[in-house]
Amino acid sequence: MAESEVPLPVPDERSKPFFEGAKRHELVLQKCKSCGAVLWPVKFRCDSCLNTELEWAKVSGKGKLYTFAIMHQVFHPGFADKVPYNIAVVELDEGLRVTTNVVGCSNSELRADMPLEVTFEDLSEKVTIPKFKPAE
């Protein structure tokens, strides 16, 4: 990976279903078989009921903007031509908040509670990641 590129996640055994889902452009997250809680990021044990019986399930990919920040400082050379860029926390309809970026609108258009839906960016042959865009 060149220094000037955005660092890519390296899928591992535990997170494989998430990245395979993303590859298919599906948001697939862990769900607790015992209490139904949706988990993010990947967990060994449900942090709600402490059960270890988890399954992977496709989620709606719909939610709303909970909070956001606009990064102006370049902490990694891969972001030198991307600042200012947004970092967003999206509250999914499943009752869980995930950290992501919002694409498809300018930073100045970000509003509290704006409806968002998942979209996917193919970053390499191996890695696709979910981001969010204003819901249609």
Next chain:
Amino acid sequence: MSLRGKYAIAGLGVTQMGRIYGRNSVDFAAEAVKLAIEDAGLKKEELDGLLVNSGVSPGLSLNLQNALGLHDLKLLNHMNAAGSTAGQMVQFASMAIDAGIVNVVACVYADAPLAPAKTSGEAFASRPLRPGMSGLFSTYGVFGPNTGYALACQRHMLKYGTTSRQLGAIAVAERAWAVMNPMAQMRTPITIEDHQNSRYVVQPLHLLDCCLVSNGGIAVVVMSAERARALRQPPVYILGMGQGHPGFSNRSGLNPETRTGAVIAKDAAFKMAGVTLADIDIREIYDCYTYTVLVTLEDYGFCEKGEGGAFVEDGKLSPDGSFPTNTGGGQLSSYYMWGMTPLSEAVIQARGQAGGRQVPKHGLVLVTGNGGILEYHSCLILGTHPS
């Protein structure tokens, strides 16, 4: 039986602060302890307990015992609850003394993350390559603690209408205090406009919303109040203590961005001290960011939840104001020593040794520590009298 007033801070050691090079965190920690026992008028051999808190630079741990040539200690630990540790060390020291297992405990924090060619931001923004889904954070461009606080602050703004200018009032007030603090790293007065014009680090946080980064060390000596009265310095009595650790959750319905552990810690601390919020003369509030001060003041109940912006915007936290807070300039303008910054200034003020910035009424000081993204919190109520 309550610990109220039974134990006291008898010594304070503060090293040089800021871009001080040629010394590592162990060197700073050892110097801080040496200064603290000299300040108290104690001999090294009288220390029988040592609690150590290291920052982000490597090296400082239980090895401090040997660096100080301390033998046969009865209490020793390397503690880490981030910015809430300093307050916690004082609490655990008091409890250990009360349990009868140790008598005189030095509590020390030191760090040396700054190097000549490194910016303050670089010193704290590690970017480890994490496997699996955790690696996503770097791909999304999330680096360092700034982002977490920016997201939390923005949430407060979206929910309650808090403005950047209101945060600026906190930065301006703290700088005005720092101007009068010879130990402070930043001593040029600033205005709200300076705050507004300072570059964004992570919007909504301007540069002047963010703490400094410092090399240095601070130590305090905790011991029985009765013995402390016979020593060199006026004892600063430990009257109340509490902790509150909300943790972080990404579940809907919880509000970790706008609620600190103060809501949990305060009840125990004020009950032990037997005082009310209105009795507090000075507040030393953990200020990694301006926003941390605002949300902490709300959670202690100095104003209603969501009204922190309106509460601070008239400048009441400044030396000219009615509500002396972070009277040394805090971590925004004096020095960044995690929980030791508020604690050290509290000791200086309670003793009446703050010189030109001394607050006339300094009988009761509230000291808070905070760590993580508002995940960990410690509270101390210190006073000039044992009850």
